[in-house]
Amino acid sequence: MGAVTARTDKKVKEVNFSWEGKDKTGKQIKGEMRAAGSVVVTSALRRQGIKVTKIKKVNESGGKITDKDITLFTRQLATMMKSGVPLLQAFDIVGKGHDNPAMRKLLLDIKTDVETGNNLADAFRKYPLYFDNLFCNLVGAGEAAGILDTLLDRLATYKEKIQAIKGKIKSALFYPLSIIVVAFIITAIMMIFVIPSFKDLFDNFGADLPGPTLFVMTISDYFVEYWWAIFGSIGGSIYAFFYAWKRSAAMQRVIDRLMLRLPIFGNVIRKATIARWSRTLSTMFAAGVPLVESLDSVAGAAGNYVYYEATKKIQVEVSIGNSLTSSMAGTELFPHMVLQMVAIGEEAGSLDSMLSKIADFYEAEVDDAVEALSSLMEPMIMVVLGTLIGGMVVAMYLPIFKMGMAVG
Numbered sequence: 226m227g228a229v230t231a232r233t234d235k236k237v238k239e240v241n242f243s244w245e246g247k248d249k250t251g252k253q254i255k256g257e258m259r260a261a262g263s264v265v266v267t268s269a270l271r272r273q274g275i276k277v278t279k280i281k282k283v284n285e286s287g288g289k290i291t292d293k294d295i296t297l298f299t300r301q302l303a304t305m306m307k308s309g310v311p312l313l314q315a316f317d318i319v320g321k322g323h324d325n326p327a328m329r330k331l332l333l334d335i336k337t338d339v340e341t342g343n344n345l346a347d348a349f350r351k352y353p354l355y356f357d358n359l360f361c362n363l364v365g366a367g368e369a370a371g372i373l374d375t376l377l378d379r380l381a382t383y384k385e386k387i388q389a390i391k392g393k394i395k396s397a398l399f400y401p402l403s404i405i406v407v408a409f410i411i412t413a414i415m416m417i418f419v420i421p422s423f424k425d426l427f428d429n430f431g432a433d434l435p436g437p438t439l440f441v442m443t444i445s446d447y448f449v450e451y452w453w454a455i456f457g458s459i460g461g462s463i464y465a466f467f468y469a470w471k472r473s474a475a476m477q478r479v480i481d482r483l484m485l486r487l488p489i490f491g492n493v494i495r496k497a498t499i500a501r502w503s504r505t506l507s508t509m510f511a512a513g514v515p516l517v518e519s520l521d522s523v524a525g526a527a528g529n530y531v532y533y534e535a536t537k538k539i540q541v542e543v544s545i546g547n548s549l550t551s552s553m554a555g556t557e558l559f560p561h562m563v564l565q566m567v568a569i570g571e572e573a574g575s576l577d578s579m580l581s582k583i584a585d586f587y588e589a590e591v592d593d594a595v596e597a598l599s600s601l602m603e604p605m606i607m608v609v610l611g612t613l614i615g616g617m618v619v620a621m622y623l624p625i626f627k628m629g630m631a632v633g
Contacts (some may be wrong), residue, residue: 242266245279256321292391294328295355296384303377312373313340331355344368359505359522366512376512383508387501387526390588394497397490397595400602404609409459411610415617417452420445423621437620474530481530493594498529499563500587502536507580517544532558549576 242263245255254275260266267277298319305315313336320332331352338348346365349356360380367376424442427434434442448455469476485491485498505526509519517540524536535556542552550568553559563583570579 242280242282244270244277244281246270246275246277249274290325290327290331290355292384292388294323294325296381296388298323298328298332299360299377299384300381303374303381306374306377312345345373357522357525359509359526362514362518362522363509363512366514370513379508379512383504386504386584386588390497390500390591391528393591393595394494397493397598400598400606401490404602404606407606408609408613411614412617413448413452413455415614416445416448420617420621421449427624435620435623437616438623441617441620477530478534485529485531489598493591493598494529496587496590496594498527498532499559500584500591502527502532503563503580503587504584507577507584510580511577516549 242258242260243255244258244266245253248254258266258269260269263280263282266280270277301319302315305318306312310318316332316336316339320329320336323329323332335345335348335352338351339345344365345368346361349361349364363376363380364373367373370376420442424445427438427442470480484494487494502523505523506519509522510516514522520536520540520543524533524540527533527536535558538556539549539552542555543549548568548571550564550571553567554564566579566583567576570576573579
């Protein structure tokens with residue numbers, strides 16, 4: 226009896242199989258099925274009157290699931306459910322039609338989990354890497370209230386807005402990083418390959434070289450001799466920085482605080498964080514999730530450790546009876562306009578609507594700021610690269626100019 230129980234409890238691993246065959250009328254059809262083996266697939270199709278002509282295991286390796294994949298899936302699922310497509314069928318359509326094998330496997334696994342009797346929110350909670358508390362809480366609220374299609378639509382809109390604001394921030398930070406990378410690459414090429422050629426030429430002059438020329442040639446000597454150490458230390462420092470940033474709360478706190486204080490960029494990051502904070506709280510509150518519980522999800526979705534800690538403090542104060550406005554004011558992280566609009570929303574009982582307007586305002590502010598930065602950075606790139614390259618060229622040609630003047 227014990228052996229039978231052990232065999233029964235052992236979980237059978239299921240994989241995806243693609244198949245081709247003919248139905249009872251002789252029409253060629255094909256599809257995909259998840260099962261423990263090809264024999265199971267063949268038997269199941271035979272019971273449906275399908276004669277299998279070809280069957281093979283689907284390669285599920287490779288592919289990385291991104292935020293964009295999850296956002297697209299949410300929109301597709303919301304659209305299908307609003308159109309009246311049953312939940313399991315919607316999962317089947319979206320899953321089998323996805324180009325990413327990893328995403329296809331994830332969706333079919335969730336579908337299988339729901340088929341076995343679990344509710345959708347619990348199925349999502351098994352994959353916290355892709356579906357956070359906010360996502361699961363909204364889905365759970367939709368299932369409980371019988372408005373899953375409505376909340377999925379709201380969730381899809383939320384994720385699209387957040388995706389857009391992330392894209393804007395990446396775009397704003399791309400320009401200064403590109404200046405640094407391009408400037409370093411050009412400097413390294415000139416120091417390792419170009420300057421040594423001038424050095425060989427100047428050695429034949431036998432004359433004293435100007436200070437700028439000696440300075441550039443000294444740096445070139447270091448590049449030529451220790452290029453492996455320079456590149457290795459820079460690469461190692463970047464890796465160590467991102468490794469510590471992802472895994473150390475103290476490091477996250479320091480870097481996120483510094484980012485908010487950056488000239489020009491700090492203001493854009495602050496506006497984007499407030500937009501995301503407001504959008505998240507608006508979405509949760511509009512779905513009927515209690516304020517204290519909503520703030521827990523807002524903290525995780527803030528995207529900045531400073532605002533994460535502040536939101537946790539706000540959550541504690543709201544839980545003991547303080548108003549949201551006074552709790553937010555205590556953090557000194559929110560502009561006066563935001564506090565005023567939240568106060569009006571609390572008094573009028575339209576907090577979700579007011580928070581949505583705040584998010585719309587700051588998202589528009591981020592759009593304008595990024596456009597201004599883009600137009601500002603283009604001439605800055607030219608100035609930085611021109612100064613750097615021009616400085617090295619002038620330093621190398623100074624001895625030649627001096628010789629020309631002496632001959633003249």
